[in-house]
Amino acid sequence: MRLPGNKLIEIMDTTLRDGEQTSGVSFSAHEKVSIARQLLSDLGVNRIEIASARVSEGEYDAVKLTVRWAERAGYLSRLEVLGFVDGETSLNWIKSAGCKVMNLLCKGSFKHVTEQLRKTPEQHIADITEVVNKAQEMGIEVNVYLEDWSNGMLHSPEYVYQLMDGLKDLPIKRFMLPDTLGILNPRNTYFFCKEMLTRWPKLHFDFHAHNDYDLAVANVYSAIVAGVKGVHTTVNGLGERAGNPPLSSVLAVIHDQLKLKTSLNEKKINQVSKLVETYSGIHISTNKPIVGEHVFTQCAGIHADGDAKNNLYFNDLLPERFGRTREYALGKTSGRANIRKNLESLGIEMDEESMRKVTERIIELGDKKEAVTKEDLPYIITDVLRHDAIxxxxxxxxxxxxxxxxxxxxxxxxxxxxxxxxxxxxxxxxxxxxxxxxxxxxxxxxxxxxPMLTNYSVSIPPGGRTDAFVQTVISWNHEGVDFKTRGLDADQTEAAIKATVKMLNKIA
CATH class of the missing domain: 3.30.160.740 (Double Stranded RNA Binding Domain)
Structure with a gap:
């Protein structure tokens, strides 16, 4: 199916609400403001969901602080807070905090409305109507979540249709369709979203995925193909259980696979990702698409050789798009092309015989599981060729x-x-x-x-043998510049000392 290329997909990021439901993650008020600023000002996300009403005094203070920043910056209408069908309680909380948009959590499956709320569909529709009308009186815009909508479509579609018919004429700006338990796949995501759009073509629908089957991004793709106008994400895929669709992956899929547009600035995605990694304490997997440490690193020598011959191993995911650079790893699979790429970046030229010796040494180190970096190359050259290159x-x-x-x-x-x-x-x-x-x-x-030591990590080859080599990787900051040095030894402390001596020579 070919989609209109000028279609703009709206992104609502819920890192500060749904993402904060990740086990062990809790952002302080100032961290929330910092993340909100980068999402809205730098990255250009359309909307952000920043909290749940009534959670705690700390959450209330965080919302107020974020609201004060957003008012000054002109982003207040793009802040949203999750509220509940509880009469005026959530509305008063949101209004008092200074927010103007409520995402009202309603029940999107018959099982939820009858077993959790212990109400009839008619009673629930009446309760929602009361809250929506009151919100309009208070000047608060309302979007509606149909919680457990995916189960509703699977097991009680008649209830979903009854609920929508009861709400479609109310002053609700967006109807948001959550796969609350992450049970959908790309096929039924498409058909269920298409059914909603066919029945109510004039309404605005968002899709909210979860990643329990590792299908969240694929399901987002299908929902957009079906015609939804907006999708929900979190930075780094934070969220309950297996998390939500990662903002970085969704962004790339929309731009490259669907050939559609967003308002986002791709070059800022890595910066936002690293900020959330720092504040959340949840480390990004090194092979995570777009933002992982190694995803723009070529390891096999044949790939580096192909890159030198008309970019044979490039795809559309060019690192420069996302504020990053391509790197060429050094290890046992390295060929001369990999090494030459790294030498070029260091401004070092070498004859073929010297190149052969350095390649052999790097392969030898790779067999011992040592991660060889570009910064290590001058030391390896000195060691192998026994001259005073450095x-x-x-x-x-x-x-x-x-x-x-x-x-x-x-x-x-x-x-x-x-x-x-x-x-x-x-x-x-x-x-x-x-x-x-x-x-x-x-x-x-x-x-x-x-220099200031900023991070320290130790690794050994798999198997946990007591005689295994230990690799110590130390991160430093010297006069505002971040860099890493590595040391390899049978003793952890000696490996760290070797890394430290490398650092001293580097800054010298």
Whole structure:
């Protein structure tokens, strides 16, 4: 089916409401404002759902703070709050917080209305009508969620039709169709959405997917093909159980697969994704489409070779679209093309024989499960070719680490900086902490800046053998620049020390 290419799909992001229902995720008021600002101002999302009414005093304060920012920025009409069929209670909460749009949670299946509410369809329609009419009196715009609509269409479609006929003439701007339990597939999503649009062609329908069968994005695709005007997402796919459709994936599917338009700025999606990752504490999978760390990294040498020959391994998902860059991984599957791409970015030229030796060394390291990075290449070149391609201005001459029960670990070290030796001793909360404290003493005495350690991770090859190599990856920030260094050793602390010495030479 060919869709009109000028059709604009409306995006409602519910990271701050549905996404916050992810186990262990709770955004502070200032974090909510920061995320709202990036979603609306930078990314250009049409609407955002920021909270549920009546949850807590903290939620109320967060909504008020977000409202104050949105009023100043001109986005107040694009903030929405989930409300309930509870007379005026939710409405008063929303109005008091300063919001102008309520997403009213109604029951979209016969089972929910009769077993959870213990009401007849007629009673529920009357209750909804009362809330909608009261909202209009209070100047609050209403959208309606048909909760459990997917089960309603599967098991009680007559109830869904009765509910819609009872509500279609009320002042409701959007009817939102949730697959609350994530039970739909692309086929029945299309037919159910198409049925709603055929019966009520003048109404605005949104589709709200969940990802329990890993079909959320596919179901969004089908709903749009069926004709819905809006879809709901969360950043990084946050949400209850398996989560919601990821905003980044939905954006790419709409633009590339459906050839339709949105109001979103693709270049900002990675920035928003990283912000939500930081605030939520939920790490993005490295192979997550669009925003994963490795999704724009070519590993096989044949791919890098193809890229050099008229971009044979490129698709429409160019990293530059999303504010990112293509990288070429180095490891046991690397060929010379991968290595050459990385050398070019470093401004290093090499003859074919030298290239062969470096390739062999990288493959050897890859067999030991070491992740080789572009930053490691100059060190590998120096090691393999045994020349002074890089002058190590800083050398660790000697060090001693002690661990005694009941006492803090102590580190003593001797280091050479530009030909001069320095010694220092320090205690710390661990052996590596003591080592870094001793280093900091030396750098402080020399009035040299010392980078801030921002992250520290350790990995070993699968199998958990006690004699396995340990790879330590340390993230640093030096004068506003973020970078990583890696160390490999049989001992975790020594691996970290190797990574630290790499860092010292890098900043030098």
């Amino acid at each position: 002058e190590n201005k800083i050398k660790l001459l000697n060090y001693s680490l002690s661990l005694t029960q009941g006492l803090k670990p102590v580190a003593s070290l001797k280091i050479e900086i530009e030909g001069k030796a320095y010694e220092e001793t320090a205690s710390g909360d661990g052996q590596y902490d003591a080592f870094v404290r001793a280093l900091r003493k030396i750098y402080k005495s020399l009035s040299k800046p010392f």
